[in-house]
Amino acid sequence: MGMAAAWGPGWTTFWRRHTRMGVALTFLVAAGVGLRSLARPETVDAAQLAVLVVVPAATCLVLLVPVDRLVQHPRGWAFFVSWEVAGMLLVGWLVWRDGGLASPLVLFWYVLLTHAVSAYPPVWTALAGAPVLAVHAALLIGASPAGRLHGLEHLLAAAGAVGVAVWASRNRYAYLRRVADQAQRDDLTGCANxxxxxxxxxxxxxxxxxxxxxxxxxxxxxxxxxxxxxxxxxxxxxxxxxxxxxxxxxxxxxxxxxxxxxxxxxxxxxxxxxxxxxxxxxxxxxxxxxxxxxxxxxxxxxxxxxxxxxxxxxxxxxxxxxxxxxxxxxxxxxxxxxxxxxxx
Missing domain, CATH: 3.30.70.270 (Reverse transcriptase/Diguanylate cyclase domain)
Known part of the structure; x- marks a missing residue:
């Protein structure tokens, strides 16, 4: 059963809007990288320039994805999860290049996590948040003792944020399923209306x-x-x-x-x-x-x-x-x- 079929045809519109919001957030990340580059021009290299040019251009192609058909496909969810995970990994790479967890670019992880929890069920949200925790853990390797302590604080905060996001997604989806079921059923007989x-x-x-x-x-x-x-x-x-x-x-x-x-x-x-x-x-x-x-x-x-x-x-x-x-x-x-x- 496809994503829209699980909720009803009206949810196709929801996923189209969610996709457009994701595109807008990708441009926001690119803008943040651009501002960071202006603040520290000595750190700008070809890789960062490629992010500023290639990522927004590639993201525009997402607008050409046939979302209406995708959400009807039994495995359409894989596109959305892969896209979210790719965004999280991109932010992780930018954070690593910008000096680690002290970089203000870390905040974009939480922007993208908000995008995930606004639409995805708990398992998808957990998958989207996994790269955040993985990058935090990776950055702890090789850090100084003081750096490890600072990094551990960041890891605990990230784990808390991902955990809250998954719980909020679970709570919201349970409520939406109940509302959707009530909207689709005849109150007296329990049959579909x-x-x-x-x-x-x-x-x-x-x-x-x-x-x-x-x-x-x-x-x-x-x-x-x-x-x-x-x-x-x-x-x-x-x-x-x-x-x-x-x-x-x-x-x-x-x-x-x-x-x-x-x-x-x-x-x-x-x-x-x-x-x-x-x-x-x-x-x-x-x-x-x-x-x-x-x-x-x-x-x-x-x-x-x-x-x-x-x-x-x-x-x-x-x-x-x-x-x-x-x-x-x-x-x-x-x-x-x-x-x-x-x-x-």
Whole structure:
């Protein structure tokens, strides 16, 4: 699962902004090196001039990176972590050339660490902070006893900063996951809400091909209004919660590929997105769902009409909901409480 997929499509915009902020900070580091060179012109050499010219020019190329596609890739995180680690190592090299930990360029480590903690999960943040600790430890080697004591103070401060950054990242990500989960789920049934269902369906539609077919199951409850009218909305809510639990259990227990989504589309209408399911697998899931619902809802008198559809190309996938809805309509008008595949 890609970075954006884990949080939702809106996070692609977040990563684009984060990338631009990283580019701006790289220019800030270059400006700091430039000011340091002006303050100590006798120390300027070809290597520092190369940093002042090559690094900003190379950083501009980062703006050409297709972030939208990168964040959808399962290993897209490697680009961001590698970029952050490279920046930390560059600052370490500049600090070393500028006389060690007494250099004011040390402060840029903490600027970049702030950039990391503003977006990355704990493991990424730890990876970004590791070069800071490694360079601090390396600079202690060969130092005088007094220098070692001074360097140890810096190392402890750096370890504290990295530790706080990792903890803050962990705390923030736990909160964001909770908020994201709440924003994507229907409060009553625990299923994905309508918006999330359609977003995940759109992602799978783009991935559909003959080797990765896509199935959709739509269901609508029969006689549900009678429960609300005769027993009250609390009884109706209990029915909906039962359907939500059953839908999620069938999707999880069916043994199909990962990425399945059980959603509440509104009122008493629910759906399943089944990546990798051909017509046979979709039909089997629908029949298993119908049997499970018949058992769970038997005391209520509520049944379910179910329509299914499958696709093997992105073009077919765009019609999946309409096809499944048409099959559901036929199930309703054929007497309810049945499964009808599209085209049957």
């Amino acid at each position: 309508r918006r999330t269902f359609h977003e995940r369906l759109a992602v799978e539609q783009g991935r559909t091909d003959p080797d990765r077919p896509l199935g959709v199951v739509l269901l609508d409850l029969d006689h549900f209004k009678a429960v609300n009218d005769g027993h009250g909305h609390a009884a109706g809510d209990a029915v909906l919660m039962t359907v939500g639990r059953t839908l999620g259990r069938v999707a999880a227990d069916d043994g199909g590929p990962s990425g399945r989504v059980a959603g509440r589309l509104g009122g008493d209408e629910f759906g399943l997105v089944l990546p990798g399911a051909d017509a046979g697998a979709t039909a089997r899931t629908a029949e298993a769902l119908a049997a499970a619902l018949a058992d769970a809802l038997a005391p209520t008198g509520v049944t379910a009409s179910i329509g299914t559809a499958t696709a093997r190309t992105p073009a077919e996938a765009t019609r999946l909901l309409a096809d499944a809805d048409a099959a559901l309509y036929r199930a309703k008008h054929a007497g309810r409480n049945r499964v009808v595949p599209h085209g049957a």
